Amino acid sequence: MKLILTHEVSSLGAAGDIIDVKDGYARNYLLPRGLATPWTKGGQKQVDALTKGREVRAIQDIEQAKSIKGQIEALPVQVAAKAGQSGRLFGAVSNGDIADAVKAAGGPQLDKRKIEVKQAIKSLGAYEATVRLHADVAATLKFEVVPA
Known part of the structure; x- marks a missing residue:
């Protein structure tokens, strides 16, 4: 089609x-x-x-994307999620949760569809995601999942 x-x-x-x-x-x-x-x-x-x-x-x-890339990569982001005693999450962290955490940390408003995570986030710890800001510009977002 x-x-x-x-x-x-x-x-x-x-x-x-x-x-x-x-x-x-x-x-x-x-x-x-x-x-x-x-x-x-x-x-x-x-x-x-x-x-x-x-x-x-x-x-x-592209100029705006490069400036936003610098902001995102320098930003300390923490995503709060409910977790059990062993560190496993009740559910998983979604792209929308990551976008909200970036906004809460003082970063720019991101479209959740532009965030790519390599594996499902189902436990506490440090992770990386790629944010596609432009066809030629992608930022690496480092964030930490902490217990809520």
């Missing part, structure tokens, strides 16, 4: 890209979440407008 991405999807592309995916993935994941719309000739005009707007903003965004 041919689709137009309306939001950035890490494994597929950026907003405005035209992609071809399997029908089930489109119907069950991309379309219900509003991450893509079906491709049409009229939609192609929207793609052209999105692409043009993205090119104009790209130069300004």
Whole structure:
């Protein structure tokens, strides 16, 4: 199925890209979440407008992304979570929890969809996550999960 991405999807592309995916993935994941719309000739005009707007903003965004990267990497972030005596969490730490902790620590507001964690966080300790700020700029966020 041919689709137009309306939001950035890490494994597929950026907003405005035209992609071809399997029908089930489109119907069950991309379309219900509003991450893509079906491709049409009229939609192609929207793609052209999105692409043009993205090119104009790209130069300004990369400078801003580099400054935000410096803020994020220097920020001491602690995520509070309920844990048992052995240090195992009741549940797991989500990307939304990490974004909220960065904001609470005095950092910038982050989109939880731009945060990538390599493994599920289910115990106390120090972890790292990658924050995609721009297509060319990614920050490494170091944070600690502490008991609440």
